[in-house]
Amino acid sequence: MTALATDATIGAPALGDLRRAVREFLAAELAAGRYAPDADSWMTGFDPAFSARLAAQGWLGMTIPTEYGGHARSPLERFAVSEELLAHGAPVAAHWIADRQMAPSILANGTERQKERYLPGIAAGTTFFAIGMSEPDAGSDLASVRTRAVADGDSWIISGTKVWTTGAHLAHAMVLLCRTDGQPADRQQGLSQLLVDLPHPDIEIRPITSIDGQAHFNEVIFHDARVPATALLGRRGEGWAQVMGELAFERSGPERYLSTMPLLRAWASRLSETGATPEQRRTLGMLTARAWALRRMSLRVASELTAGRRPDVLAAMVKDLGSTFEGDLVEAIRSAGTVLARPGSADPLQRMLAQSVLHTPVFTLRGGTNEILRGIVARGLGVR
Numbered sequence: 001m002t003a004l005a006t007d008a009t010i011g012a013p014a015l016g017d018l019r020r021a022v023r024e025f026l027a028a029e030l031a032a033g034r035y036a037p038d039a040d041s042w043m044t045g046f047d048p049a050f051s052a053r054l055a056a057q058g059w060l061g062m063t064i065p066t067e068y069g070g071h072a073r074s075p076l077e078r079f080a081v082s083e084e085l086l087a088h089g090a091p092v093a094a095h096w097i098a099d100r101q102m103a104p105s106i107l108a109n110g111t112e113r114q115k116e117r118y119l120p121g122i123a124a125g126t127t128f129f130a131i132g133m134s135e136p137d138a139g140s141d142l143a144s145v146r147t148r149a150v151a152d153g154d155s156w157i158i159s160g161t162k163v164w165t166t167g168a169h170l171a172h173a174m175v176l177l178c179r180t181d182g183q184p185a186d187r188q189q190g191l192s193q194l195l196v197d198l199p200h201p202d203i204e205i206r207p208i209t210s211i212d213g214q215a216h217f218n219e220v221i222f223h224d225a226r227v228p229a230t231a232l233l234g235r236r237g238e239g240w241a242q243v244m245g246e247l248a249f250e251r252s253g254p255e256r257y258l259s260t261m262p263l264l265r266a267w268a269s270r271l272s273e274t275g276a277t278p279e280q281r282r283t284l285g286m287l288t289a290r291a292w293a294l295r296r297m298s299l300r301v302a303s304e305l306t307a308g309r310r311p312d313v314l315a316a317m318v319k320d321l322g323s324t325f326e327g328d329l330v331e332a333i334r335s336a337g338t339v340l341a342r343p344g345s346a347d348p349l350q351r352m353l354a355q356s357v358l359h360t361p362v363f364t365l366r367g368g369t370n371e372i373l374r375g376i377v378a379r380g381l382g383v384r
């Protein structure tokens with residue numbers, strides 16, 4: 001099975017050269033033993049050296065203007081590169097959050113100083129970000145965040161606790177959603193975003209171990225941590241609107257349906273070697289057709305974002321359907337009975353299946369649960 005086939009179908013035949021270049025790069029990386037394809041590599045494949053090599057190719061910060069170290073390329077070109085990296089299970093977690101949502105967010109809301117400070121490092125693959133939204137009592141109900149930043153002269157003093165903060169132990173900065181004004185009962189009013197550099201002496205980062213024994217996310221505790229007043233991202237009190245803008249980028253990208261694509265590709269290769277039963281062929285065809293439909297939807301979101309619109313409802317639909325598909329794919333291959341799930345196996349297919357089975361529960365949680373996304377879709381359709 002080819003990664004995700006022709007760009008002519010999305011009106012972008014010129015992307016073929018770019019895709020070829022990415023595939024050649026990845027083939028060379030594989031041949032040199034510099035990475036092993038894995039499922040969910042955008043969340044767990046943390047490899048700063050790989051990120052730096054991608055940056056050297058001009059494939060990070062692709063849509064950042066050149067004056068900030070970027071490459072001024074189109075979102076569609078960035079989309080094509082992302083698809084290739086994800087479908088081939090490349091270890092892109094280190095830079096993923098920074099490149100996906102912090103670059104657009106800082107470009108849209110940041111001061112000139114913040115743009116100069118963070119964007120060149122994002123494009124160079126040397127500045128990584130974490131997202132500090134969720135709290136122990138504020139996940140789906142994000143507007144109830146209690147972490148507070150109090151203005152004190154030229155500083156903010158931050159207190160509170162964030163949780164499930166992916167990569168905070170490795171990131172150079174975190175985008176923090178916190179209350180700067182009013183009370184928790186004010187909900188969306190009075191929330192702001194801060195760019196907090198890490199590590200920080202008064203910010204404690206405690207690892208949380210997940211079911212596969214790895215520790216990718218954290219509890220992050222702010223002990224009256226002082227950061228400069230210039231850490232404010234965008235406008236004080238506008239944090240909620242800014243976060244909603246960011247979430248459209250966070251929810252709609254190709255990673256929301258391609259996390260387990262390396263597993264599907266490996267399974268398809270195995271079937272072509274061993275021969276497939278009619279039932280297995282049918283399963284492969286069904287999964288491929290679903291991936292294709294999701295891809296068209298995701299591309300639509302990308303083009304809406306490019307046009308400066310806010311496709312929140314479509315982004316929620318893509319993530320709901322896409323993350324459901326990612327899990328269905330794992331279950332379909334597992335129940336096809338030809339592959340055993342074995343963590344640490346020398347057989348990449350067995351290893352990837354094991355990794356995917358263990359990761360499946362998170363697909364429909366991270367970035368907003370499916371129940372919440374369906375609420376957004378229902379409201380968008382006018383259902384009360």
Ligand SMILES: Cc1cc2nc3c(=O)[nH]c(=O)nc-3n(C[C@H](O)[C@H](O)[C@H](O)COP(=O)(O)OP(=O)(O)OC[C@H]3O[C@@H](n4cnc5c(N)ncnc54)[C@H](O)[C@@H]3O)c2cc1C
Nearest residue numbers: 131132133134139140164165166362365366367368369371
């Ligand atoms: C792998 C992973 C990585 C993550 N990384 C980050 C990160 O980097 N930064 C960050 O800030 N957060 C991160 N999160 C947190 C994620 O955003 C939250 O887990 C998610 O928003 C759900 O919040 P919760 O866990 O508090 O669950 P809850 O909000 O407590 O929800 C529990 C259950 O109740 C359901 N539910 C809740 N409210 C409603 C409702 N109104 N209607 C119907 N059903 C409802 C939910 O759908 C869910 O099934 C990550 C999560 C995971 C799994």
